[in-house]
Amino acid sequence: MKFAILLTVASMASAARLDQVYLPPHSAASGGANAGLQTPFASPARYSDQSFAASDQTNEKNHAEILKFENEMNEQGYRYAYESSDGTKAEQEGQIIPGEAPEEGSLQVSGSYSYIGDDGQTYTVTYTAGENGYQASGDHLPTPPPIPEAILKSLQLTASESKYNSQKSSYDADAGY
Structure with a gap:
């Protein structure tokens, strides 16, 4: 042992x-x-x-070489763009949206990029980003399924003010029940 x-x-x-x-x-x-x-x-x-x-x-x-490169900045925002020898391209610009106070404000960005995938196709994404968040679009990106008809009708009924009063709820004590 x-x-x-x-x-x-x-x-x-x-x-x-x-x-x-x-x-x-x-x-x-x-x-x-x-x-x-x-x-x-x-x-x-x-x-x-x-x-x-x-x-x-x-x-x-x-290995890819840079064929084009632009980069500009000023007080209102910025802009850049580049292109490489492998087919990759990107451009973006951002603008400062002033707020109520001098130190407040936001940045509104928009741009796009494209590249050649392994399958030889060119994929392009266009996007915006700002107060509503990042929103991208492209033909190859997945899309949500359509809203089922029953849920759509329910949303329409809820949104209509003729059927439901947004001022009072059926749970209010003085609703008259």
Whole structure:
């Protein structure tokens, strides 16, 4: 029994050694926080140049250049716009809406952005943000289902003042019941 416990403790200690931890193959060449560390049990012959070439091509594909950039600010608000080589576009403008007191006020923002999805389609979102919150619209965004007819009729009845008096409730003590 003592032998089994001793063997279990030795196995756990051996499994917890630092050289069992995986480090990415490029960690030593990156010059980052892992510079100078080596991948455990890895020799240079273990990784082929083809795998590095494939990852470099992927990085080039994901790299986008800025084609257009505008940024303007003044006392009334701001405006910015940019476009990149991968088809991503964005523009936004914000205006300060003054309040009653000089320190009060709000910001009314409107803008849009578009990008090319993995399926090759261009997706565009147009939005506004302000006192009524953030409101986005786009052809690809989900829309709520229509209101069922019974609920719609109930809302219309509740809103009409001919049937219900907003001044008094049926729960009022002096409602005449």
